[in-house]
Amino acid sequence: MDVYINSTGHFLPGKAINNDEIEEVLGLIHGKKSRLKKKILQSNGILHRHYAINTAQETVISNSEMAANAGRNCIDNSYLSSNKIKMLSCATSQGDNVLPGFGSMVQAALNISEIELSTSHGICSSSMMALKTAFNAIKCDDHDNALVVASELTSRLFKHTRYEQVENNDVDFNAEFLRWMLSDGAGALLLENQSRPTGKSLKIDWIKSFSHANAFPVCMSVGQAKDEDHKTWQDYATYSEAERAGALLLRQDVRLLDNIVAVGVQGFLKLISQKHVDTDKIDHVLCHFSSKYFKSKIFDMLETAGASIPEEKWYTNLYQRGNTGCASIFIMLDEFINTHDLKVGETIFCMVPESGRFNCAYMHLTVAE
Amino acid sequence: MENKVLTPLGQECLQSLLKIWLDFDFSLNNVPVVKRLEQGRLSLEDYQTLLLNLRQQVIEGSRWISRSASSFDRDYSDIRSIVIGHASEEHRDYLLLEQDYVATGGNVEDIQSAKKNMGSEALHGFLMYRASQPNPIDLIGAMWIIEGLGNKMALKWSKCINEQFTFDQSATSFMDYHGENDEHHLAELYKLIDRVATSEKNIENITRTAKVVAKLYKLQLEEVDNDE
Numbered sequence: 001m002d003v004y005i006n007s008t009g010h011f012l013p014g015k016a017i018n019n020d021e022i023e024e025v026l027g028l029i030h031g032k033k034s035r036l037k038k039k040i041l042q043s044n045g046i047l048h049r050h051y052a053i054n055t056a057q058e059t060v061i062s063n064s065e066m067a068a069n070a071g072r073n074c075i076d077n078s079y080l081s082s083n084k085i086k087m088l089s090c091a092t093s094q095g096d097n098v099l100p101g102f103g104s105m106v107q108a109a110l111n112i113s114e115i116e117l118s119t120s121h122g123i124c125s126s127s128m129m130a131l132k133t134a135f136n137a138i139k140c141d142d143h144d145n146a147l148v149v150a151s152e153l154t155s156r157l158f159k160h161t162r163y164e165q166v167e168n169n170d171v172d173f174n175a176e177f178l179r180w181m182l183s184d185g186a187g188a189l190l191l192e193n194q195s196r197p198t199g200k201s202l203k204i205d206w207i208k209s210f211s212h213a214n215a216f217p218v219c220m221s222v223g224q225a226k227d228e229d230h231k232t233w234q235d236y237a238t239y240s241e242a243e244r245a246g247a248l249l250l251r252q253d254v255r256l257l258d259n260i261v262a263v264g265v266q267g268f269l270k271l272i273s274q275k276h277v278d279t280d281k282i283d284h285v286l287c288h289f290s291s292k293y294f295k296s297k298i299f300d301m302l303e304t305a306g307a308s309i310p311e312e313k314w315y316t317n318l319y320q321r322g323n324t325g326c327a328s329i330f331i332m333l334d335e336f337i338n339t340h341d342l343k344v345g346e347t348i349f350c351m352v353p354e355s356g357r358f359n360c361a362y363m364h365l366t367v368a369e
Numbered sequence: 370m371e372n373k374v375l376t377p378l379g380q381e382c383l384q385s386l387l388k389i390w391l392d393f394d395f396s397l398n399n400v401p402v403v404k405r406l407e408q409g410r411l412s413l414e415d416y417q418t419l420l421l422n423l424r425q426q427v428i429e430g431s432r433w434i435s436r437s438a439s440s441f442d443r444d445y446s447d448i449r450s451i452v453i454g455h456a457s458e459e460h461r462d463y464l465l466l467e468q469d470y471v472a473t474g475g476n477v478e479d480i481q482s483a484k485k486n487m488g489s490e491a492l493h494g495f496l497m498y499r500a501s502q503p504n505p506i507d508l509i510g511a512m513w514i515i516e517g518l519g520n521k522m523a524l525k526w527s528k529c530i531n532e533q534f535t536f537d538q539s540a541t542s543f544m545d546y547h548g549e550n551d552e553h554h555l556a557e558l559y560k561l562i563d564r565v566a567t568s569e570k571n572i573e574n575i576t577r578t579a580k581v582v583a584k585l586y587k588l589q590l591e592e593v594d595n596d597e
Contacts, residue, residue, distance in 0.1 A: 215398040217408065262391050269388035305387040306380035 004066035004139045004368055005202040007190040008334035009074030011066050011151075012321060016048040019184075023053050026179065027160030029171065036173060040180040043270060045292030049183030049322025057159040062096045063186075067151035069084045070186035070330075078190045080145060085112050087137055087146035091120040091130035091326045094222070116143065123220060124288060125151070125209060125354035127326035128361035129361070130206045131189065138193050145193070151186035152325040154178075166246045172226060175249045182250075183289055183322035187330025195368040200337050202348065202365040205274060209361035210267045216358045220255040252262070257355055260330055261297045264353040267360045269305060277364060279307050283346040285314045286336060288328045288353065292319075309349075315340075328352075342367045375563055382566035383559075385576045386510065390517045393583035402593045406529055414541075416530060417475050422593045423543070424466040425485040429493045430515075431460030437508050441530030445504050448564065451557060455512075457554035465543040472540035486591030489559025495585055497579060506565040509558065515552050516547075516587060 017025055019041050023033065043232050052061050061069075067090060075082050088107050095102035116137070120129035127150030134146035158179045163171045195201035218224070222278035223233045225247040236242035264287075271277045289295045295314075302308040317335045324331060336348075350363040397403045402419060405411045431551050434456040441449040448454060470480040522544035528556050530541055539545070 212395055215395040262394060266388060266391035266395070269384050272384055273388060283462070306383040307387075 001139050001141050001193050003135050003204045004192055004195045005077035005189050006196045007074050007090050008337055009070050009188040010075055010331045010334045011069035012050040012185045013052040014050055015060050017051055019050055021327045024055050026158045029160045029163045036176055043291055043293045044181055045319050046322055047319050050185055051155045052153050052184040053155045063092060063151050063153035064071055064105035064109045067106040067149045070188040071110050071147055071149045074188035074190050079196050082112050085115055085147050086143040087116040087134055089118040089134040089146055089148045090131040091126040091150040093123050093325055123354050123356040124325050125352050125359045125361045127329055128352050132152045134191050135204055135207055137202050138191055149188040150330050151328040152327050153246050154182045155184050155369050165243045167244045174254055177252045178250050180322050183324060185324035185331055187283055187327045187334055189330055201368040203368045205364040205366055207363045209251040211359040212263055213357040216259060218357050219355045220252045222250050223300055258351045260355045261301055263358045264360050265301045280347045281311055281347060282309055284348045285309055286332050287351040290323050344369050379563040379566045382572045382575060386513045386579055389579045409533055411533055415474050419593055420470045421480045421483050422486050422597050424463050426478050426489040427466055427568050428463035430463030431456055433459045433496035433500040437505050440503060440505050465546055469540045469543050472536050472538050486592035488592040492585040492589050507574040507578035509561050509565055511573040511582040514579050514582045532533055
């Protein structure tokens with residue numbers, strides 16, 4: 001059974017926030033302007049992003065509501081009515097509630113009945129896990145269609161008050177880094193077992209991923225304080241104790257981050273050697289790189305490998321829509337499809353490297369008749 | 370870098386070699402001494418033991434390169450020249466390791482009299498065997514892995530070591546040396562790949578040797594923690 005992406009949708013909360021406005025939304029830590037902000041923004045190249053919190057750091061829209069809005073947008077663009085949806089597969093790095101699963105909350109917000117439900121948990125690549133689950137369900141003829149939604153509301157972790165709780169004002173570079181990288185938003189894809197005559201149906205040729213958690217330490221995390229080897233957030237006597245220790249901050253081990261380039265390229269070379277992909281036959285590349293800096297690193301390494309893909313084939317909306325974690329690739333695909341005149345047979349290669357503990361997912365799409 | 374691999378077969382070979390290098394690179398993260406080195410938990414004794422173990426392979430390393438040079442016949446005389454140049458450049462590298470060992474406070478007689486570990490024995494044995502075959506072009510695969518590791522040592526390990534220890538004089542000259550010469554060596558390797566990756570059979574031989582050398586080099590590093 002072939003599987004097609006027949007519709008896409010997205011939701012970005014509020015107005016676009018430019019670089020000068022970020023601290024108005026997230027707040028100044030101890031009333032002081034960040035000294036790292038400019039440097040990190042220069043390196044990632046992001047110019048605009050959206051936040052689901054307002055300038056008083058109050059949540060304006062929840063993560064599950066954002067997901068539902070993207071899902072509705074996707075269904076509205078499709079041939080189906082929402083009561084025909086058979087499966088809902090959702091992804092986020094952190095739902096509004098710790099429990100139940102994010103998918104349950106999204107289903108309720110969408111108000112769709114008796115669907116098969118799946119929730120993928122992780123960071124950037126969790127959307128690809130959710131997509132693969134839905135792809136497989138249609139592939140093995142379990143369902144005719146599936147709605148896949150990925151959504152992120154990380155700005156709640158970046159409120160100035162979060163950092164101000166940490167004992168001895170001990171906010172290091174690794175704890176502040178992602179404050180200038182990530183923002184909020186949701187994306188959705190509708191999969192079906194038949195193509196639609198929109199000229200924009202994309203056949204999913206394959207989805208593959210390679211995880212290297214056994215070979216690398218944790219690189220991006222919430223739940224562990226700096227220099228703490230074993231103890232995680234629930235091991236503290238109280239949550240406030242965990243917060244004071246800095247165990248609830250979103251951290252990135254910047255020293256390990258360069259490994260993500262090698263992980264991404266290794267998987268790509270593996271797919272080439274397994275004959276799943278031919279660099280000469282790729283028409284478009286949609287890669288979820290987190291910053292301009294990494295884009296150039298990926299380019300260099302592919303060139304070293306003799307596997308480079310010309311720059312004009314690469315598309316991203318990172319700089320205008322921000323890095324929305326797992327939602328990024330769906331938001332990117334949505335805007336790409338809507339701004340490009342695609343021709344039958346053109347191929348799209350998608351790549352989602354996740355630095356969490358080094359997982360990289362890939363997908364190959366072909367524009368269907 | 371101007372020297373790019375140009376032929377389609379050369380590109381295919383290069384892609385396979387980089388893939389093998391990355392697999393090797395990732396697998397090293399699970400080698401205990403490498404883990405400690407990269408995660409800031411290396412003891413001074415660890416570093417000394419590492420130098421001591423590396424020296425035994427490096428001092429033999431110039432032998433397999435020299436021997437392979439003599440195994441290239443008239444049809445490969447251009448390669449022979451390059452390999453001889455390479456051998457002459459590197460045949461005294463072990464002295465840097467001895468110098469570094471002494472800079473860490475080690476006794477030069479200890480490093481000079483130590484034996485090869487079991488991984489080094491296997492690696493050296495394999496390389497000498499391949500180098501003795503007629504026209505051993507597959508050894509380009511071995512050079513690729515060893516150059517790659519030199520590059521990693523220079524860019525990463527040397528930095529990690531100098532963050533963990535303070536020495537009166539440099540104790541990472543071996544690792545740093547490989548960084549300084551890396552660009553030149555890599556350009557040379559690219560040229561060689563285009564020259565010898567002229568058939569699927571040749572590519573298969575080159576990648577096979579690269580894989581074996583990667584595996585045995587990993588064994589050599591694992592054995593650093595196994596005192597006999």
